[in-house]
Amino acid sequence: MNRRDFGKLFALSLTGAATGVIGAPSVLKxxxxxxxxxxxxxxxxxxxxxxxxxxxxxxxxxxxxKTTFHTCPFSNWVIGGIKDMKEIGHSFKPMSDVHNVNVIHxxxxxxxxxxxxxxxxxxxxxxxxxxxxxxxxxxxWDAVEGYDMEASKVMPHAYHAGPQTELLRDQLHSMKKGGVVILHAPPNPFRCPPGPYERASLIAHYLKKNNPTGKVIILDEKEKFSKQALFQQGWAKLYGDLIEWRSGSSGGSVTRVDTKSMSLETEFGMEKGDVINFIPPQxxxxxxxxxxxxxxxxxxxxxxxxxxxxxxxxxxxxxxxxxxxxxxxxxxxxxxxxxxxxxxxxxxxxxxxxxPPSLANTCYSLIGEKYAISVAAVYKLSPKGIVGIKGAGGLTPMDASEQQLSAEALYAVGWYDSLSKDIWG
Ligand SMILES: Cc1cc2nc3c(=O)[nH]c(=O)nc-3n(C[C@H](O)[C@H](O)[C@H](O)COP(=O)(O)OP(=O)(O)OC[C@H]3O[C@@H](n4cnc5c(N)ncnc54)[C@H](O)[C@@H]3O)c2cc1C
CATH class of the missing domain: 3.50.50.60 (FAD/NAD(P)-binding domain)
Known part of the structure; x- marks a missing residue:
């Protein structure tokens, strides 16, 4: 039986149930x-x-x-002061009340x-x-000396949305004038490859408005990162030299964390921060x-x-x-x-x-309130596993106009609203 036949049979079975026909298929039992x-x-x-x-x-x-699920998508917007925690929280009530799923907390x-x-x-x-x-x-935990669960209360990872997001936001918003935020980006593979760089952007967005002599330093375990050219172009346009990125081989790799002195040890020496967002390996x-x-x-x-x-x-x-x-x-x-x-x-x-599956991914990153970039891809199963289909999807062009970049920020909001409704709505 193919899928269409099954659909017909299923529709028939519903009719059978509604009209009380004897012998309706057992699918309804x-x-x-x-x-x-x-x-x-x-x-x-x-x-x-x-x-x-x-x-x-x-x-x-x-x-x-959790009785309310806070999404990591848009949690960087909360840290940057653009959205509220309430806007990224979703209840499971529709799942049980409307969609007949037994939900156990x-x-x-x-x-x-x-x-x-x-x-x-x-x-x-x-x-x-x-x-x-x-x-x-x-x-x-402990993959980097000194960074354990206790340390995350001082240097939040904010990579599970919830109290950690609020802690990082509060630390940023109360940082002294001219302070330094250090963001540690983990090695591959990790959740949301553009996540740390969107975060650095929105921290810079907050600083530019509220603490313009502040600075963001990204200490990265990697040599390159997702949508790098687009991010760096956006940073230069919107924030000048407020964000500094150091690759693993240029002093970005962290060997030890010291919460008491609020510093990170790298091969190039100790780096001190007023706020430290340490995203660990996963x-x-x-x-x-x-x-x-x-x-x-x-x-x-x-x-x-x-x-x-x-x-x-x-x-x-x-x-x-x-x-x-x-x-x-x-x-x-x-x-x-x-x-x-x-x-x-x-x-x-x-x-x-x-x-065989057909799969998709789109990922928006906000660099400023009206400046976003995106990457999209469609995937298929090949003998080597799931691979991207050449020519399907794409990246925001480097020469995108201001209107295009600001439209991308609107599309990001549309993407979030429709996906979260499809999942928890
Ligand atoms: C800062 C940031 C920004 C991001 N932005 C985007 C974005 O813009 N777009 C995008 O597509 N992705 C984004 N992501 C990535 C996205 O959040 C994750 O890829 C996604 O959440 C993965 O879904 P999941 O179901 O695997 O895990 P999750 O969504 O984390 O869900 C896992 C759930 O399992 C529950 N759980 C864990 N263990 C148990 C257990 N033992 N018993 C019962 N329940 C359990 C947890 O409580 C949790 O609710 C971002 C991530 C971060 C950190």
């Missing part, structure tokens, strides 16, 4: 099919909603500790892939036929690592057609935690992968074969 989704962020919330959309007869349970502590069950901190044991895991990233979220879903890289290998783990059957891993070929770790990518995983899960649970 009380479900014994269970999908468990772990994590209610960009990947998990999309997956929960779309499994239910593709096959309403499946019982979908979503486990997520708890933490999964362990997945047992042999028994197909997950245990939660609150003492529940949740059985599944298939699980979709999207726990995002965790930080490699790996897949704890539940993925504790459940044996990661390989030596610290990320989860998957079948790139279905997103099913190549280590444990019946568990699909999506979003930042998985290794999705050439796709970046972004919210849009996580949501795009979630739809493919949801389709694969419903296909497999209904005995259908899965299809």
């Amino acid at each position: 009380a479900s014994s099919k269970r999908v468990l989704v772990i994590g209610g962020g960009f990947g998990g919330a999309t997956a929960a909603r779309y499994v239910k959309k593709f096959d309403p007869s499946i019982d979908v349970t979503l486990v997520e500790p 708890d933490v999964v502590t362990e997945i047992d892939p042999m028994k197909n069950v997950a245990k939660t901190k609150g003492g529940q044991t949740l059985a599944y036929d298939r699980a979709i895991v999207s726990p995002g990233v965790d930080f490699k 790996h897949a979220g704890k539940v993925a690592r504790d459940s044996g879903l990661t390989n030596d890289s610290g990320w989860c290998p998957i079948n790139q057609q279905t997103f099913e783990s190549t280590i444990h059957a019946n568990i699909h891993v999506i979003g930042d935690a998985c290794i999705a070929g050439k796709m970046p770790k972004s919210g849009f990518a996580a949501s795009s992968q979630a739809k493919i995983a949801a389709l694969a899960v419903t296909d497999l649970m209904n005995g259908r074969s899965t299809q």
Whole structure:
């Protein structure tokens, strides 16, 4: 049976139910099919909603500790004083009340892939036929000497949106006149490759308005970064020399953190800051690592057609935690992968074969309030894994006009509104 036939059969079954026809297909019977989704962020919330959309007869349970999910996208806008925390918070009420997903606010502590069950901190044991895991990233505490969870209370990473975002914003907004903000950018791979540079831009935006003798220094572990030429052009136009970027080989690589003296040790000496935003190296979220879903890289290998783990059957891993070929770790990518995983899960649970995926990503970065840049790509599955399709997508041109750059800032807002409605609305 192909997808169109199934759709017809499903429509027929609904008619049958409405008119009481005897012998309507069993698709409407009380479900014994269970999908468990772990994590209610960009990947998990999309997956929960779309499994239910593709096959309403499946019982979908979503486990997520937060009752309000604050997005990392636009959290840099909060730090820069352009948006409020309330504007980036999303409730799970529509998920349960409108979309019929069972939402449990708890933490999964362990997945047992042999028994197909997950245990939660609150003492529940949740059985599944298939699980979709999207726990995002965790930080490699102590990968850099001196930077642990305690240190993040002094030098916030602000790379999980929430209290850390507010802490960094408050430190920036109360920094002494002429102070120095140091931003440490991590090595690849990490969540949102343009994220640190958008942040540096919006910190500079705040300083230019409120503390014009202040300065931003980016200490980078890398030699180059995403959309570099466009960022550097924007920085020169809007902020002069307010932002200084140092690559790993020019003193950007940090070997030790000292919270007492508010300084970072590099191969070129100690660097002191008034505010330090330290973004540490990253790996897949704890539940993925504790459940044996990661390989030596610290990320989860998957079948790139279905997103099913190549280590444990019946568990699909999506979003930042998985290794999705050439796709970046972004919210849009996580949501795009979630739809493919949801389709694969419903296909497999209904005995259908899965299809090669088509995936997409668009990433906007705000450099000033009316100045944004973007990158977009479309992806397909090749024998080498997921790759970008040549000629599809593109980058803001270097010679974009002021109108184009300011239109990009409006598109960014439209992108955020439509994606977040599609996920949590
Ligand atoms: C500053 C910044 C700016 C960004 N800007 C953009 C942007 O403009 N565009 C874009 O596309 N992307 C952006 N991103 C990237 C984006 O935030 C991530 O790629 C995206 O959140 C990944 O989705 P995910 O589902 O993998 O993880 P998340 O969205 O982080 O969701 C993971 C969820 O899992 C939950 N969880 C974790 N462990 C458990 C457990 N054991 N049990 C139950 N629940 C659990 C967590 O509470 C969390 O809610 C940005 C990131 C940052 C840091």
